[in-house]
Amino acid sequence: MPTIVIADDSFLMRKNLRTIFSQAGYDVVAEAGNGKAAVKAYKExxxxxxxxxxxxPVMSGIDAVKEITSxxxxxxxxxxxxxxxxxxVFQAISNGAKHYIMKPFNISQVLSVVKSVLEGDETKKPTQEPYSVLKEEDLYIVAVKGPLEEKNLTLLQGTVQGLLLTERCQILFDLSENPFDEIVAVRLEEMLRKIKGSEGHYAIRR
Structure with missing residues (x-):
């Protein structure tokens, strides 16, 4: 029976996840209410x-991931x-996290991600390639690691244009300088110009 440790500062969230995992046949061996306790629980x-x-509190989830994976x-x-x-999320994945679950979530989504990670299927890390495109619900997230060479920029432009056509994506958002709730619309040309010059995260809404 696979073992699981749940780290969350919300008692209700820990309770909900414990119920989901227990009913699915997983063994929840411990819970942690902060990042420092999460590190201790993993080691134990x-x-x-x-x-x-x-x-x-005490230690963020990202810092806890760094300490554990080191x-x-x-x-x-x-x-x-x-x-x-x-x-x-990209910071966490770049520092060793294998996958992520977006709140609010449903039971099937949680169990699907856990199953895929147990089987070795990980989210593609943005640092592995000059750029990567990750799909999440109605968004495609473009993660760019540093300035792109012209050939990679051309490939990315083709990818983005393909999404605009085949997935009916219509609005582009630049996330590199704005919080997620304050994103601003930009044209494709402006997005590519920014991507060419620096690293960042960009979203394409379907």
Whole structure:
């Protein structure tokens, strides 16, 4: 039976996740209410899966991921995040988290992500390639690592244009300088110009 540690500062969220996992046949061996306690629980129980809230007291979820994966690089940590924290997911993944679940979530979504991580299927890390495109509900997130060479920019332009046509994406948002709830619309040309010059995260709304 796979073991799980739940790290979240919300008692209600921990209770909900425990119920989901227990009913699905997983063994919840511990809970943690802050990042420091999460690190301690991981070291003590070495669970098959750990769910980690991004924002917690004492130590953030991202810092907890850094500390855990620095000692246990094989750790399978799934971030639990709200929509307005989406830009922080990339930091967590870049520092060793394997996947993420967006709140509000449903039972099937949670179990699907846990199953995929247990089987070794990870979210593509933005740092592995000059750029990557991740799909999340009605958004495609473009993560760019540093300035792009012309050939990569051309490839990305083709990818974005394909999304605009085949997925009927119509509005582009630049997330690199704005909180998620204050994003501003930009034209494709402006988005590509910004991407060419610096790293950042951009979203394409379907």
């Amino acid at each position: 129980y070495r669970p098959d899966i750990m769910t980690m809230d991004i924002t917690m 000692e246990f690089p094989q750790a399978k940590i799934i971030m639990i995040t709200a929509l307005d924290q989406k830009h922080m």
